[in-house]
Amino acid sequence: MKLLLTSAGVRNATIQNALIGLLGKPIADCDALCIPTGMYGHPSLGPGERAWRFLSGGEPGCPMVELGWKSVGVLELTALPSIDESKWVPKVREADVLLVAGGDALYLCHWIRESGLANLLPSLSETIWVGLSAGSMVMTPRIGADFVGWKPPTGGDDSALGVVDFSIFPHLDCEGMPENTLADAERWAATIPGPAYAIDDETAIAVTGSTVDVVSEGHWTQFP
Template sequence: MKYLLTSAGIQNKSIHTTLIELLGKPIAEANALCIPTAIYPFPGGPAMAYRFISGTSASPMCALGWKSLGVLELTALPSIKREVWTAAVQEADALLVFGGDVWYLCRWMRESGLADLLPSLRDTVYVGVSAGSMVTAPIFGETYDEPSAPFVIDAGLGLVDFALVPHMDHENHPESSAAKVGRMAAEVPVPTYGIDDQTAIKVADGAVEVVSEGRWKLFTP
């Protein structure tokens, strides 16, 4: 699988160009499935999910001009025949994984069976936003409930071999200041990327590349 792990979606030309490179074709010729699951635990979650799906959110990945776009709701998958939803996933060129509650997303990635399927999708592009990016790591830290509290460290899906903290130094995300990211990174055994909203991490064929028109920092264990 190929990964484009963003903080806030496709926010600039560099990230947009990288998405096209990973797809290997124009967006207008690619089929995508969007996954809004992580946003539901937040206040106003259903409305934010609609804005994401309709392409009217601050991360308008669903409005990039895809050939086709579907919705994959992870909480519904255990009640559906596996061969039905796996066929839809296997036919998609891209999975657009929205942000929100990383613990909730991690839980449903596992319980739905999608986490087990992802490593077999060699040509599919996984495009993460915020928590949708964080969940791919072997370990993550989060403080949504109390930004001034220490990061709580937990196990991610291990799809990539580094950790990632989005929204670094964003005024609305005091929990993601560079200083706090550095303190969290000191507690985990893998490299940690702190990235701002103009930055993404590209992973293809095991090679990791930072794509940025903003600020980022790599913290090593």
């Protein structure tokens, strides 16, 4: 699986060019599935209007669904355990890209595992995972205590899927988020047992195999 891990979607031409490079063909030739699940676990995002805005391509500040895909479908992870895998696994395999909304990273992680999608991910070698905020953080080993909101019924720490070996602090210096300064990111990074990045909303991290590239029209910091 190839990854484009964004803070706020495909916000600029540099990130969009990186996406097209991962896809290997124009966006208009690609089929997408969008995953809104993480939004439901976040107190200010969903369920409700914000989830609908993501699904309908009505979030111009966080472009994902509205990029001009050939087709867009919905993959709701909370529904998958109640239906046969034959109903949804082929659709995931046929998709060129998974567009994964933000929200609560641990809630999203829980449902990626519970739904069975986590078991499928290693076989999706040509699929592109485009994450937005928590949709990016869920692929990391740890999200850090600062970002823990929802907690699974069985307990646990801040561990996520660990598909990549670095952690992400999104929305660096974002207007309206006074707790997301570089100083805050530095304190967060000090609690993370591994490499990490702080990225602003004009930055993304592209991952292909062992190759990691930061693509940006904004600013970012890498913590060793």
